[in-house]
Amino acid sequence: MKAVKKAVSFISALIISVSAVTAQVQAQDYPYYIKVNRQTQVTTIYTKDDSGNYTVPYKAMICAPGAGGNTPLGKFRTPEKYRWKELMGGVWGQYSTRFAGGCLFHSACYRRPDESTLITRTFNSLGRKESLGCVRLSVADAKWIYDNCPIGTTVEVYDSPTDPLPRPVPIRLTANATYPNWDPTDPNPNNPWQKEQVKIIINEPKKFVKKGDEYAYYHLAEILHEGVTAYDIANNVIHYDISCNVNVNESGEYIIKYFATDSLGNYNENLARLVVVD
Numbered sequence: 001m002k003a004v005k006k007a008v009s010f011i012s013a014l015i016i017s018v019s020a021v022t023a024q025v026q027a028q029d030y031p032y033y034i035k036v037n038r039q040t041q042v043t044t045i046y047t048k049d050d051s052g053n054y055t056v057p058y059k060a061m062i063c064a065p066g067a068g069g070n071t072p073l074g075k076f077r078t079p080e081k082y083r084w085k086e087l088m089g090g091v092w093g094q095y096s097t098r099f100a101g102g103c104l105f106h107s108a109c110y111r112r113p114d115e116s117t118l119i120t121r122t123f124n125s126l127g128r129k130e131s132l133g134c135v136r137l138s139v140a141d142a143k144w145i146y147d148n149c150p151i152g153t154t155v156e157v158y159d160s161p162t163d164p165l166p167r168p169v170p171i172r173l174t175a176n177a178t179y180p181n182w183d184p185t186d187p188n189p190n191n192p193w194q195k196e197q198v199k200i201i202i203n204e205p206k207k208f209v210k211k212g213d214e215y216a217y218y219h220l221a222e223i224l225h226e227g228v229t230a231y232d233i234a235n236n237v238i239h240y241d242i243s244c245n246v247n248v249n250e251s252g253e254y255i256i257k258y259f260a261t262d263s264l265g266n267y268n269e270n271l272a273r274l275v276v277v278d
Contacts, residue, residue, distance in 0.1 A: 036135055042060055043135060044060050059165075066134070070133035074157060138170075171232060211276050224274065255273060
């Protein structure tokens with residue numbers, strides 16, 4: 001009888017222990033809610049509002065969901081994560097988080113679990129529907145989900161023509177890319193892209209115009225832009241801005257500041273001079 005009572009007590013304690021663990025899991029606070037818009041190829045991270053609902057858009061990520069609707073619609077919970085994961089076709093993805101069956105968030109594809117073996121074509125697919133069902137992301141974005149969204153985070157896949165935040169502009173690795181087999185966003189300290197910077201090339205660092213020149217007065221912007229090109233860290237031409245205070249009716253030497261920021265947030269500036277001569 002004592003043995004039976006002990007067994008019953010043990011089972012009761014086990015049930016209480018399991019119930020406590022279950023309650024703890026149910027009570028876990030999930031800081032983020034992930035929504036994948038297949039139509040715009042944007043993944044948006046939401047945080048909670050004051051009422052505890054996930055209504056506050058926090059972060060937008062350009063992505064590559066499945067072609068032909070291979071990424072399923074619906075709501076899911078993330079069950080697993082992998083630092084490196086072998087994918088279909090014998091390729092590998094970094095910072096993978098599973099959310100629906102065989103579908104994962106992961107980086108662009110690699111030939112093997114080595115950060116220097118990026119398959120450039122898959123990185124350049126970001127912003128298009130080109131995967132087999134997974135949601136491809138830049139390494140930085142895949143790692144953000146891997147690091148910040150615990151197991152059990154809700155993922156919602158839907159279709160809509162709009163998103164709450166501006167659509168991120170993906171950087172491309174073209175024939176001009178110095179390191180086409182590295183993801184420029186990869187925080188790995190061995191990533192050679194980390195030593196690159198935005199470049200602003202000025203063919204004429206000093207330009208001259210005549211005081212009171214009517215053409216210079218009406219076409220100053222064209223004169224300042226001529227022979228100037230800005231490049232992102234992957235050597236793609238990008239937009240730049242100009243800051244100056246020039247009076248073509250007053251002789252002197254004026255400093256012209258050219259500045260640009262690429263899609264990854266890298267900033268640089270360069271200076272030139274415009275000389276107004278008598």
